[in-house]
Amino acid sequence: MTTIDKNMALTGQPPKALAPKQRLATLIGFSGLIILLLASFGIQFPNKGLWLTLSLLAIFAGVTWFTVLSYQQKSKGIKNDGVWFKSVSSMGFWGWMAGIAITGFYIVLYFFPQYLGLVKEGANTGVIALFDPLSRLLSGNPASQWFVYGTLYTVAILAFGIKFIWKYRHNRYEIIRTISVMFFQAAFAFIIPEIMARLNGSLPYYDLKNIWPLNYYNFERYRINGFISSGDIGLALLIFGILSVFVISPILTYRYGKRWYCSWVCGCGGLAETAGDAFRHLSDKTVKAWKIERWVVHSVVVFVTLMTTAVIYSYLGNDTSKYWLTKSSFLIGVASLLTLVFAWAMVFKRKQLQKDARYGAIGYFVVIMVLISMHVFSGEGNIFLFKSETLRKSYGFLIGSIFSGVIGTGFYPIFGNRVWCRFGCPMAAILGFQQRLFSKFRITTNGGQCISCGNCSTYCEMGIDVRAYAQKGENIVRSSCVGCGICSAVCPRGVLKLENGPLKGRIEAKQVLLGNDVDLMELVNPK
Structure with missing residues (x-):
């Protein structure tokens, strides 16, 4: 007979020892990882397709079964039971061990794929060879380290997505958006690009949901x-890639905010919301972290804008009789676009920007000066005596690899699940x-x-600091907010609500009068 836990305590209870079935589910999940680990150390499996299937199914089944056992006997409602008592979710020993393990995996993946079995000329070995049958089935090509990563990434989002849905099953918004990120990752980021590569071998690999500047290499x-x-x-x-930047993205953001992408479509956000859900409370709420966030993420935007402009500029021609888009016209177009955006923000939105307007002015000035300098000093393929490829590789190494991968995902158990989205993602900053x-x-x-x-x-x-807004009855309109809706879901009083409404009064909302805002005695006893 099924029993329901009627405990309604807001703080939950300290975690108990795992039940026998939960231990078995954990064992099944780890058995799948062990198969991959053995393959990484050179163990040759006779039927690679069979063993890969067993491995992925074991991981998926282990996570799913553990999820069902954890939540089926609890009443609907978010249960963040004991998150500060568990070592893995409170920056304890196991949290650091998990962070080190994930970080180590990313370092090997990005910089030493040969240790995973990647062979440029010849048959793959190791764990990459284990994925060859699946890769050949989808694209007709042998697996690469990126196919291995994409497969594991997709399995993680699907498995932990089910966990997320079970945990938040009382909230329709959370269920729908989780199904959305699961669909976009499985279909648009994994299956469709592989099939497209099979049908048209000359077509560049294209993750259909990635938009510049997130896919900084697209141009x-x-x-x-x-x-x-x-x-x-x-x-x-x-x-489609160009329209996504200048038409599709602005329209959807105008209607729904950045949540349409960061919480409904994006693969980085999908992994953060599903596999990283257990670490969301570790995000730094201090003012210092907020100041660092603004400077770092907007510096990344300037970096990627310069890098992309420089790369495109380097392979354009100068002969107007041969090319409709020349170096000069392209540079003028970029400078004009930035000028229009900056002028619009400063003229019509200056009051909303406040200090940000001054920071934006500095960033804008730097971008324009560098663009002009590029036009004056750069030669064919060179920018300030450096090849454009050098600038691209620098961005790819520092931002695309170290920040988004090694730090952004590897440090989930230390800095929280959105450290990349918050501090480094240029797409999140622009949206x-x-x-x-x-x-x-x-x-x-x-x-x-x-x-x-x-x-x-x-x-x-x-x-x-959502509570600071809620206490004053002030609308929350923050550029960093991804609209995940968890703040509303965990509120026991229904204070918070995600809405789309008119622009007027959106930021200058009326606030609740607090007792410390005025001297009440002066009002009671006027002199």
Whole structure:
């Protein structure tokens, strides 16, 4: 007979020892990882397709069964039981061990794939060879370290996505958006690109949900040539990539805020929300962290803008009789676009930006000066005596590899699950700029209902002090907010609500009058 845990304590109870079935589920999950680990150390499995299937199914089944055992006997409602008592989720010993293990995996994946069995000329070995049958089935090509990573990434989002749905099964919004990220990762990021590679071998690998500047490499020369040489479908993908930046993304952000991408589509956000859910409370909520966040993430935006502009500029021609887009016209176009955006923000949105306007002015000035300097001092393929490829590789190493992979995911158990999205993702920064200035999205608050329990701030993965807004009844319109809705879901009083509404009064909301805002005795006893 099934029993339901009726405990309604807000703080939950300290974790108990795992039940026998939970231990068995854990063993099954780890058995799948052990198969991959043995393959990494050179163990040859006779039937690679069978053993890979057993490994992935064991991981998926272990996580799913453990999830069901953990939540099926609990009443609906978020149960963050004992997160600060568990070593793995409170920066304890096992948390650090998990962080070191994940970080080590990313270092090997990015910089030493030969230790995973990648062979450039010849048959793969090790764990990569174990994935060859699946890769050949989908794309017709042998596996690479990126195919291995993509497969494990997808399995993680699907398995932990089920866990997330079980945990938040009382909340329709959380269920729908989790199904969304699971679908986009499995279909748009994994299966469809592999099948496209099989149907058209000259077509560059294209994750359909990745948008510049997240896919900073999309406008490099080899990819442009690949798109053009692939016929109509290649040209369509190139046009889609451009429209995604300048048309599709701004329209969707205007209507729904950056949540349409960061919490519903993006693979980085998908992994953070599912596999990283247990670490969301570790995000730093201090003002110092917020200041560092703004400077770092916007510096990355400037970096990727310069890098992309420099790369495109380097392979354009100068002869106006041969090319409709020359070096000079491209540079003028980029400078004009930045000028229009900056002028619009400074003229119409200056009050909303406040200090950010000054920071934006500095960043804008630097970008324009560098662009002009590029035009004056750079030669064919060179920028300030450096090849454009050097700048691209520097960005790829520092941001694309170290920040987004090694730190962004490897440090989940230390800095929280959105450290990359918060501090390093240029896509999140650009969408945040749009969300702050011209989006209908906001989180409204009913300050009179707030009991200052702090659940909202604790579980905000982006480090926003949500409670400070709720106490004053002030709308939450932050560029960093990804609209995950967890703050609203964990609120016991229904204070917070995700809404799309008119732009007027969106930021300048009326606030609840607090007792310490005025001297009440002066009002009671006027002199």
